[in-house]
Amino acid sequence: MDRRQKKTRKAVFEAFTGLLEKKTYSNISVQEIIDAANIGRSTFYAHFETKDELLRALCTEIFEHVFSDDLHKEDTHDFSSKKKDIVGEITHILYHLNDSRPYIKSILSCESGEMFMQYFKEYLVQLFSGELEKHSADVPQEYMLNHMVCDFAETVRWWMKHEQYSAEDISRFFFSTTPF
Amino acid sequence: MDRRQKKTRKAVFEAFTGLLEKKTYSNISVQEIIDAANIGRSTFYAHFETKDELLRALCTEIFEHVFSDDLHKEDTHDFSSKKKDIVGEITHILYHLNDSRPYIKSILSCESGEMFMQYFKEYLVQLFSGELEKHSADVPQEYMLNHMVCDFAETVRWWMKHEQYSAEDISRFFFSTTPF
DNA sequence: TCATAAGCGAACAATTTGTTCATTATCGAA
DNA sequence: TTCGATAATGAACAAATTGTTCGCTTATGA
Numbered sequence: 001m002d003r004r005q006k007k008t009r010k011a012v013f014e015a016f017t018g019l020l021e022k023k024t025y026s027n028i029s030v031q032e033i034i035d036a037a038n039i040g041r042s043t044f045y046a047h048f049e050t051k052d053e054l055l056r057a058l059c060t061e062i063f064e065h066v067f068s069d070d071l072h073k074e075d076t077h078d079f080s081s082k083k084k085d086i087v088g089e090i091t092h093i094l095y096h097l098n099d100s101r102p103y104i105k106s107i108l109s110c111e112s113g114e115m116f117m118q119y120f121k122e123y124l125v126q127l128f129s130g131e132l133e134k135h136s137a138d139v140p141q142e143y144m145l146n147h148m149v150c151d152f153a154e155t156v157r158w159w160m161k162h163e164q165y166s167a168e169d170i171s172r173f174f175f176s177t178t179p180f
Numbered sequence: 181m182d183r184r185q186k187k188t189r190k191a192v193f194e195a196f197t198g199l200l201e202k203k204t205y206s207n208i209s210v211q212e213i214i215d216a217a218n219i220g221r222s223t224f225y226a227h228f229e230t231k232d233e234l235l236r237a238l239c240t241e242i243f244e245h246v247f248s249d250d251l252h253k254e255d256t257h258d259f260s261s262k263k264k265d266i267v268g269e270i271t272h273i274l275y276h277l278n279d280s281r282p283y284i285k286s287i288l289s290c291e292s293g294e295m296f297m298q299y300f301k302e303y304l305v306q307l308f309s310g311e312l313e314k315h316s317a318d319v320p321q322e323y324m325l326n327h328m329v330c331d332f333a334e335t336v337r338w339w340m341k342h343e344q345y346s347a348e349d350i351s352r353f354f355f356s357t358t359p360f
Numbered sequence: 361t362c363a364t365a366a367g368c369g370a371a372c373a374a375t376t377t378g379t380t381c382a383t384t385a386t387c388g389a390a
Numbered sequence: 391t392t393c394g395a396t397a398a399t400g401a402a403c404a405a406a407t408t409g410t411t412c413g414c415t416t417a418t419g420a
Binding site for chain 2: 026111113114115138139140142144146147151154155158162172176177179
């Protein structure tokens with residue numbers, strides 16, 4: 001990617017997250033982002049069609065980091081490691097989430113949080129869908145999957161507001177209520 | 181309240197929910213609501229300061245219905261009924277939610293859903309905060325409360341998308357993963 | 361009946377959005 | 391280093407939206 005494009009993209013992301021710390025997503029205008037990023041109006045629109053798309057791009061960037069290991073693991077069709085250690089995996093993801101904490105906190109603060117949570121859950125569905133063979137008792141699998149996904153996503157949201165806990169703490173909290 | 185006000189308010193709510201079935205919350209302009217409700221521009225602003233406030237008012241109206249029994253129970257300081265039957269209460273609330281299903285489904289569909297969920301959780305915090313004395317094991321109470329509140333709220337959101345289940349089904353699903 | 365209160369809608373300024381286009385600057389491959 | 395390709399710039403534009411004001415009309419209910 002062209003250096004200029006990278007620079008612009010970075011400037012926009014930084015302006016955007018900076019603004020999100022001060023005001024609500026819906027109260028931020030594209031113009032404000034442009035001014036904060038110190039770029040030309042048409043440049044912004046050359047990169048992102050809308051503010052929503054900018055948010056999506058930012059979330060994608062974050063999740064690419066958070067789920068990087070799990071995503072690349074897919075490539076190696078290594079059945080011996082198929083029996084994955086879900087606890088370790090979760091803790092690992094929590095560590096990555098902690099790295100992006102400032103960004104995530106900004107995004108989570110308002111309506112943008114809903115979109116973040118939605119995208120987040122899309123990734124979590126993939127992560128968890130292999131984990132619920134046994135629990136089919138008398139509750140629909142679909143319900144259980146949604147339950148686990150939401151449970152974890154909300155745990156993370158809660159964590160972002162409570163800095164005092166470590167990734168291990170949160171992992172423990174999460175599994176204390178989960179029938180894995 | 182003046183008949184005319186009631187009429188206007190009702191027209192706005194109906195126009196709004198009608199529009200929510202067709203398009204996204206953020207893509208609905210105040211002008212569209214005004215046109216759909218067939219009222220004067222200044223009349224809308226005499227009733228609601230912003231679109232967000234309209235949404236809040238609509239949610240409040242719904243929750244007033246959904247939680248009506250529990251809210252009024254507060255008045256009677258009847259300690260004998262203090263040992264409340266949480267399962268019955270939940271099922272009861274689910275019945276009320278089912279009554280408002282069309283409205284709730286419209287609201288839940290997009291960003292407005294985030295606000296609905298937020299307000300919903302405010303009520304649920306009150307409902308659940310008395311229920312978690314014992315589970316303090318090695319997880320913070322605050323975490324447990326958030327967990328239960330989110331769990332129930334997300335269960336309801338899931339239910340709204342899956343019409344085939346009864347209130348009793350959902351109650352059972354909910355309690356099957358909850359350590360009450 | 362009649363004073364009060366609500367609804368009406370045109371007109372307003374201000375802001376925002378998304379696009380276009382001619383011009384300038386920067387990049388990176390040869 | 392050169393030079394064609396690509397990106398950035400910002401002014402200008404139309405269209406839509408927002409929230410308010412104000413003089414007028416209509417409905418309410420005591």
